[in-house]
Amino acid sequence: MKRFYEDVRVVAAGGDNTGFQVTLDDRVIKSPAKQDLILPSKSLALAIADEWQAQGEKIIPASMAMMTLAATAVDRVTPQRRHVIDMIAAYGGTDLICYRVSEPADLVNRQQSRWQPVLDWLASHHGAHLVIADSLMPVAQSEQALAAIRAAVASYSDFELSPLHALTTTAGSVVIALAVLAGHLDGDAAFELSQLDESYQIERWGLDDDAKQRRDGIYNTIDNAAKFVQILRD
Structure with a gap:
């Protein structure tokens, strides 16, 4: 135009x-x-x-990332607020940082040292105690934990739910997203946590152009959502 x-x-x-x-x-x-x-x-x-x-x-x-997130709040969140809350909260049942590897040892240690503190924060800040698994097989989370996550999500305004949804779906983790909304993580930290496994593989095998483009897109989405939250509250 x-x-x-x-x-x-x-x-x-x-x-x-x-x-x-x-x-x-x-x-x-x-x-x-x-x-x-x-x-x-x-x-x-x-x-x-x-x-x-x-x-x-x-x-x-x-x-115009700020314009896009604001318009999303008005056009997509407000008309279906409950549905958006449910979509975000549902990630608590399959959250990225609950699924760990059993080997190699250095990646096991990296996941534990980087992801576990965020899960501990979620438990202390929102009362949601999530179970971790060392395989890709689904692990059942308690109704109490999922209800606590939904309550945390529902506490935010429509203009906060817009970046929260972007963060959750891009990172694959409502835990990481809630930590950003609470000011516990910034955009860079959220990106690093969401890409922890991929970063490990890049260290070993390198990064091709397609993967770099995809990674840059993920970074921009997470970074813009985190900036939106900060600007909204200034």
Whole structure:
């Protein structure tokens, strides 16, 4: 799409709404589903305004990560909040960091030293005690643990659930995602934990171009989601 505006501003939301909106030549921007994009924090509105201002002659939606996550909150989370919560919480039953290898010893030790502290954090912070397995066979988690994870997920706003969903599905771990939302992990740490096994293989066998492109995409998604959370709360 060709750029059709010159002036980008942040304004207070009108009417009975609280929050902020971004305008393009005095016209408020809407979500892709044509919903009013009312942002809960000025810092987020400014970040989205910066993305629009940075566009060149052509608008490239893929370059506007903050806009995408905000629009997802409005278009996809709010209309089906309970379903989104269920989707995120379901990862507790198959969480990446609960599935460990039995060999080689150095990878076993790496998983234990890097993943276990996050599981311990989940137990102390949210009261969810997850069981680990040393094989790919499914392990049953307790109803109490899964209920605690769902309660933790449900405690977040629609604008927080958007990055939480992105983090969970990209990392394959609701535990890692919840740790980011709580400020226990930053984006770099979340990426490293989610790619621990792959990083081990790269150390041994190297990284081809396709794998690097995929890895870069995962990093960008996790990093942008973590940044969104931080900006939202500034």
